[in-house]
Ligand SMILES: O=P(O)(O)OC[C@H]1O[C@H](OP(=O)(O)OP(=O)(O)O)[C@H](O)[C@@H]1O
């Protein structure tokens with residue numbers, strides 16, 4: 001798996017404010033969207049395009065347009081939903097599918113409670129959105145789900161990861177037959193005994209939408 005950690009002062013600045021326990025939900029939501037737009041610029045470097053010709057007011061010109069089928073953006077509910085606007089701002093013609101997953105806070109195992117995706121993903125480039133890659137179980141299950149449906153190119157966009165989670169994700173997806181890349185704003189120190197990223201930013205879903 002190809003892994004890119006974005007090294008940019010604006011990303012570092014926004015991530016720092018996002019982490020701050022004093023940052024309120026409206027600001028957290030806005031910063032999440034802004035960060036995703038910055039990460040998406042790098043994450044879409046391999047998006048498929050076709051050559052096209054257009055005519056400018058002055059002369060014919062050669063260019064490119066996004067290829068069909070359209071890219072599919074898949075936020076992992078709940079917290080990944082906070083990343084959706086920032087992503088579709090950059091790729092407005094993308095389609096959007098949804099997967100709802102929650103991690104059991106005792107066992108740290110993910111379970112899927114909702115899914116609304118095209119049945120057939122053959123030939124689709126998929127962009128999976130989830131702010132937190134902690135143990136890696138949730139993201140690995142989501143990627144596996146999309147590949148089993150036929151997706152042939154996966155890009156995961158996360159804000160923060162733990163080194164243990166990246167290692168586990170890589171090993172869980174070791175046998176994947178399609179290209180899979182991971183784009184991140186930062187890699188933190190470790191996981192704590194509750195499976196939270198340290199220093200992290202706490203529970204991303206709760207900070208976006210409130211404690212449930
Ligand atoms: O890498 P893992 O150890 O699997 O954990 C990461 C997952 O945990 C969080 O979601 P959570 O289960 O809290 O659901 P939520 O988005 O509804 O808050 C986060 O958004 C990831 O989906």
Ligand SMILES: O=c1cc[nH]c(=O)[nH]1
Pocket residue numbers: 079132134195196197198200201202203204205
């Ligand atoms: O640090 C963490 C780990 C899992 N989920 C979160 O929202 N934060």
Ligand SMILES: [Mg+2]
Pocket residue numbers: 079203204205206
């Ligand atoms: Mg949560």
